[in-house]
Amino acid sequence: MSSDNENILVAHGLYKSxxxxxxxxxxxxxxxxxxxxxxxxxxxxxxGCGKSTLLHVLGLVTPQDRGRIxxxxxxxxxxxxxxxxxxxxxxxxxxxxxxxxxxxxxxxxVAIFLRVRGLPSDxxxxxxxxxxxxxxxxxxxxxxxxxxxQQRVAVARAVAHDxxxxxxxxxxxxxxxQNAAALLELLRRLNRDRGQTIVMITHSPEAASYADRVVHMxxxxxxx
Amino acid sequence: xxxxxxxxxxxxxxxxxxxALGIGIAVCMLITLAGLSRGSLxxxxxxxxxxxxxxxxxxxxxxxxxxxxxxxxxxxRYAAKIASELGEMVRRTVPVFTWxxxxxxxxxxxxxxDPDQWQALTGGRRIIQGRLFDPEGRFTAWIRNKLLSGGxxxxxxxxxTERDLSxxxxxxxxxxxxxxxxxxxxxxxxxxxxxxxxxWRIVGIVxxxxxxxxxxxxxxxxxxxxxxxxxxxxxxxVKLAERVDPGPAARAIQxxxxxxxxxxxxxxxxxxxxxxxxxxxxxxxxxxxxxxAFLFIMVTLYTMVLQRTREIxxxxxxxxxxxxxxxxxxxxSLMLTGVGAAAGVGMSFMAARAIQALRPLLTVxxxxxxxxxxxxxxxxxxxxxAVYPGWKAGRVDIAEALSLE
Numbered sequence: 235m236s237s238d239n240e241n242i243l244v245a246h247g248l249y250k251s252x253x254x255x256x257x258x259x260x261x262x263x264x265x266x267x268x269x270x271x272x273x274x275x276x277x278x279x280x281x282g283c284g285k286s287t288l289l290h291v292l293g294l295v296t297p298q299d300r301g302r303i304x305x306x307x308x309x310x311x312x313x314x315x316x317x318x319x320x321x322x323x324x325x326x327x328x329x330x331x332x333x334x335x336x337x338x339x340x341x342x343x344v345a346i347f348l349r350v351r352g353l354p355s356d357x358x359x360x361x362x363x364x365x366x367x368x369x370x371x372x373x374x375x376x377x378x379x380x381x382x383x384q385q386r387v388a389v390a391r392a393v394a395h396d397x398x399x400x401x402x403x404x405x406x407x408x409x410x411x412q413n414a415a416a417l418l419e420l421l422r423r424l425n426r427d428r429g430q431t432i433v434m435i436t437h438s439p440e441a442a443s444y445a446d447r448v449v450h451m452x453x454x455x456x457x458x
Numbered sequence: 459x460x461x462x463x464x465x466x467x468x469x470x471x472x473x474x475x476x477x478a479l480g481i482g483i484a485v486c487m488l489i490t491l492a493g494l495s496r497g498s499l500x501x502x503x504x505x506x507x508x509x510x511x512x513x514x515x516x517x518x519x520x521x522x523x524x525x526x527x528x529x530x531x532x533x534x535r536y537a538a539k540i541a542s543e544l545g546e547m548v549r550r551t552v553p554v555f556t557w558x559x560x561x562x563x564x565x566x567x568x569x570x571x572d573p574d575q576w577q578a579l580t581g582g583r584r585i586i587q588g589r590l591f592d593p594e595g596r597f598t599a600w601i602r603n604k605l606l607s608g609g610x611x612x613x614x615x616x617x618x619t620e621r622d623l624s625x626x627x628x629x630x631x632x633x634x635x636x637x638x639x640x641x642x643x644x645x646x647x648x649x650x651x652x653x654x655x656x657x658w659r660i661v662g663i664v665x666x667x668x669x670x671x672x673x674x675x676x677x678x679x680x681x682x683x684x685x686x687x688x689x690x691x692x693x694x695x696v697k698l699a700e701r702v703d704p705g706p707a708a709r710a711i712q713x714x715x716x717x718x719x720x721x722x723x724x725x726x727x728x729x730x731x732x733x734x735x736x737x738x739x740x741x742x743x744x745x746x747x748x749x750x751a752f753l754f755i756m757v758t759l760y761t762m763v764l765q766r767t768r769e770i771x772x773x774x775x776x777x778x779x780x781x782x783x784x785x786x787x788x789x790x791s792l793m794l795t796g797v798g799a800a801a802g803v804g805m806s807f808m809a810a811r812a813i814q815a816l817r818p819l820l821t822v823x824x825x826x827x828x829x830x831x832x833x834x835x836x837x838x839x840x841x842x843x844a845v846y847p848g849w850k851a852g853r854v855d856i857a858e859a860l861s862l863e
Contacts, residue, residue, distance in 0.1 A: 287857075295775055296857040322777025329860060333772040337469035338462065346462055350778045391776075 241304075242398050242431050243269040243292060248301035250287055261287045262298070263454035269399065274425040274432045276442035279451035285435040286403055288451065292433065293401045294321040306398055322351050326392035326400040330407035332384040334376040340387045341372040347391045358394065366390045366420060382413030389420060393430060400424070402434040406441050418444040463790035466762070477758045478798035481839075484751035485802025485832045488744040489824055490809045492831075495740045497823030499733055503726035508581040509669050511552065511695035512704050514725070515540075515711060516718040526732060528556040528567065529683065530690035536715045537694060544710055547702045552578050553691035555679040559654050559672060561635070562643030564819050568633075569670035570679025570691075572598065576634075578697065580668040588647045588662035590634060591675050597630030598677040605681070605688045630678045634662035639671040642818040654682065671819075695722070752839040755794060759787055759847035763854075770851050771859030780852030787848040788841060795840035802836075803829055 250262040261284040269275055279285050290296040292303065294310060294317040303310040305324055310317060334343050344362060345355035363369045366386045376384050385405060392400055402421065406414035422444050424430040434445060442448045450457040467474040517531035537551040555570035571579045573592050592598055635645060640663050645651065649660050658674070680688050696719075698707050708719040720728075730737075763770065770783060806829075810822035 290857045290860075293775070295860070318777055318779070321775070327775050329772075331768075333768055333860070335462070335465075335769050335772075337465040342465070346773075347776045350773055350776045350782060 240270055241268045242271040242306055243267075243433070244302075244304040245292060246302040246304070248288070248291055248303070249299045250284075250291055250296070251299060261454055262291065262301075264301070265451075265455055267292075267449070267456060269431060269433055272425070272429045272431055273447060274422065274434070274445045276434045276436055276445035276448045277451055277456075278436060278439070278442050278448055281437065283451045284454045285437075285451055289401050289403045289433070289435050293325050293327050294318075295327070323395070324398040326395070326397035328385075328388050328392045328400065328402040328405045330404040332376070332381070332388040332408075334384055334387055334391075336376050339373050339375055340368060340379065340383075340390075343376070343387055344391045344394050348394050351395045353395055362390045362394055363387075380413070382409055382416060385409060385413070385417050386420065389417070389424075393424060393428075399431045399433065402432065404435055404437070406436070406438065414438075414441065461789075463786055463793055466790055467793055470762075473758060474794060474797075477755055477794045478801060480751045480754045481795050481798025481836060482801035482805055484744075484747040485799045485836060486805035486809055487747045488832045488835065489803065489806035489828050490813070490822060491740045491744055492828045493806070493810060493822040493824045494813065494820060495733070495736055497821040499729050500726075500823060501821035503729050505667060505669050506725045507722065508583075508667055509552075509695050509722065510578050510581050510697055511550075511722050512698045513696040513708050513711065514720050514722055515551075515694040515696060515715065516720065517693075518717045520718070528558055528692055530555070530680065530685065530687050530692070532691055532693060532717060534689050534691055536717065539714060540694075540696065540711060543714055544707075547699055547707050547710065548696055549699045550575075550578060550697040552695040552697075553676065554579065554693055554695065555676050555684060555690075556670075556692040557654075557679055557683040561651065561653055561672065562639055562645075562819065564642075566639065566671045568672040568674060568679070570674050570676035570683075572676050576673065579695065580664060580673075583664050583668050585634065585662040585664050586637070588634075588660070591632035591661055591673065592627075592629035592678075594629070596627040598675055600627055601630065601677050601681055602688055605686065630675060631656055631658050632661040632674070633658045634664055634673040635660055636664050636666045636668055636671045638666040638818055656682065748835055748839060751798075752843045755791060755840065756843040756846060758794075759791055759844055760850065762790070763787065763847045763851045767854050767859045770854045771856045774854060774856045775860070783851040784844070784848035787851055788844040791840045791844035791847075792837070795836045795843075799833055799836040802832065 245265060245267040248262045248265040249260075251258055251260040253259055265288065267288075277285055277288065287296065291298050294303070297312055297314075297317070305320060310320060335346065338346060340363065341359045344359045348355040348358060360369060360372065363372055366389060368383055368386045368390070371379055371383055371387070376387070379387070385408070389405070405421070406417055409417060418441055421432055421434065425432050425446075432445075434441065436442055515532065515536065516527065520527055520531060532553070534553050537553050540548050540551050552571065552575045556567050557570070558565045559568040560566070569579065573590055573595055576590055577583075639645065643651075645660055647660060647663060650657050651660065652658075664673075676691065677688065680690065684690055696711065698704060704721050708721065711717075712719045773783065806824055810824055813820055813822050
């Protein structure tokens with residue numbers, strides 16, 4: 235494993251389970267992972283192997299039961315408010331379903347995320363949409379956009395605050411092959427042009443082929 | 459940037475409109491019912507306060523509430539007694555016989571007053587159409603002569619035959635009404651109305667605001683409604699001489715007559731006391747209406763939170779604090795309530811106009827005080843309605859909401 239200095243995100247011995255007693259499901263079983271700064275990493279694995287849970291834990295959305303997460307050289311505390319602050323500042327999330335706010339336009343979907351993060355939105359939204367190739371959709375609401383366009387807005391929203399790391403959970407899961415390819419190309423461009431670190435959860439080898447490195451997950455652990 | 463609560467409201471137009479309408483109706487009810495109940499009483503009080511007098515003498519034992527008294531109760535001899543023994547402090551005494559009469563579908567406290575004292579009773583008002591009843595006092599003189607000649611004792615009832623009455627000057631069954639009663643009943647000058655089992659001729663119309671809406675000769679009222687006792691009235695208004703302190707004067711009159719004496723200024727309080735329970739009822743109805751309206755808002759906001767769990771989760775995933783989410787919910791509630799309250803104020807003015815058009819005798823007084831009260835109640839209700847949905851929004855579990863992919 236590389237040193238913590240080279241790594242933007244390191245997970246040591248992550249355990250996570252859901253439920254209690256007989257209904258308890260162990261999802262992560264001592265998982266170790268290091269994500270290098272500026273890399274595009276794909277995590278592959280079959281359904282139910284814990285990929286999404288891993289993303290939620292790495293994204294500081296769900297606390298791990300045991301284990302440590304080091305983000306940009308600093309250990310992530312378990313305190314909810316502190317984790318919230320770190321997530322707000324350092325992490326961008328993209329989901330399979332785009333989860334755009336239906337009542338807002340594309341530009342406003344990006345702007346409100348900046349506002350939530352305490353950042354000004356003036357002058358930042360349009361260039362970002364332009365970079366994503368969707369500047370012409372700025373005033374449209376999600377219902378007036380294709381799924382591919384919606385996912386691009388979701389990516390723009392996730393990277394609007396220049397996060398240290400972008401975590402994407404099956405970002406092409408709801409897209410047809412053409413839109414999926416375009417989105418993956420966009421992610422690769424973000425990675426190459428802006429040095430954006432990306433961790434992408436996927437079960438598609440084709441999607442994984444866009445990444446610099448692919449790790450495989452099975453039964454709550456990464457395969458060696 | 460579009461404001462998220464505003465965008466949500468505009469996106470769900472029908473739901474937002476219904477929520478705002480619920481608030482609007484409650485606010486309209488609050489302002490209109492308060493304006494109607496208090497306005498009508500205030501209008502009556504203002505009419506009584508227009509009498510050019512300082513004190514009211516009431517029959518002892520009738521209680522100190524003059525607002526619902528009528529019939530014969532007070533000997534007219536007190537007027538002369540007050541004039542003769544307290545002439546230095548009393549400028550004028552006006553005996554009035556009051557009786558409930560129904561005209562234009564509503565009961566009115568008709569005032570029987572001697573023609574020569576009508577000006578004092580109505581605060582110097584001029585009749586704008588027609589003339590005063592029994593202007594030469596012919597009926598008054600005739601009936602008093604008829605009934606009081608012979609030196610009967612006070613309270614003696616003398617039967618008068620139909621033939622006797624048919625000989626009476628017709629000016630006895632003349633009335634003067636005010637403009638609002640004329641408008642409400644569509645009454646015209648010289649029209650004959652049948653009320654209290656008699657045909658009365660409207661001989662004059664006075665501008666609204668006088669003590670009563672309906673005036674008649676006191677002698678007529680005494681004869682018809684006082685069992686023929688021409689020596690008693692319901693109450694007396696007393697006008698004091700200049701610079702006479704009403705307190706000591708009231709005590710002096712009370713001592714002299716043995717009757718109850720209250721300042722005219724207390725009449726408003728008497729009315730309020732009498733109808734106090736009505737205010738409680740009206741205020742309770744208003745409170746319930748507001749409560750229901752805000753429960754409606756709360757359910758709307760709560761439904762909104764449940765419907766937008768994923769949206770809330772995604773905002774939380776971006777780092778939105780519970781306070782931020784609660785503010786969004788509160789802002790939406792405040793906007794709905796603000797629009798609803800503004801509509802409610804507008805509707806209350808329309809309702810007031812409609813009420814006064816349909817029932818001209820009712821007075822709806824919309825005051826800034828009640829508009830402010832309604833706005834304050836709406837503000838508090840909006841924030842209170844947002845508390846639980848706001849708290850619920852903060853409790854949305856991001857992973858749980860987003861794991862339903």
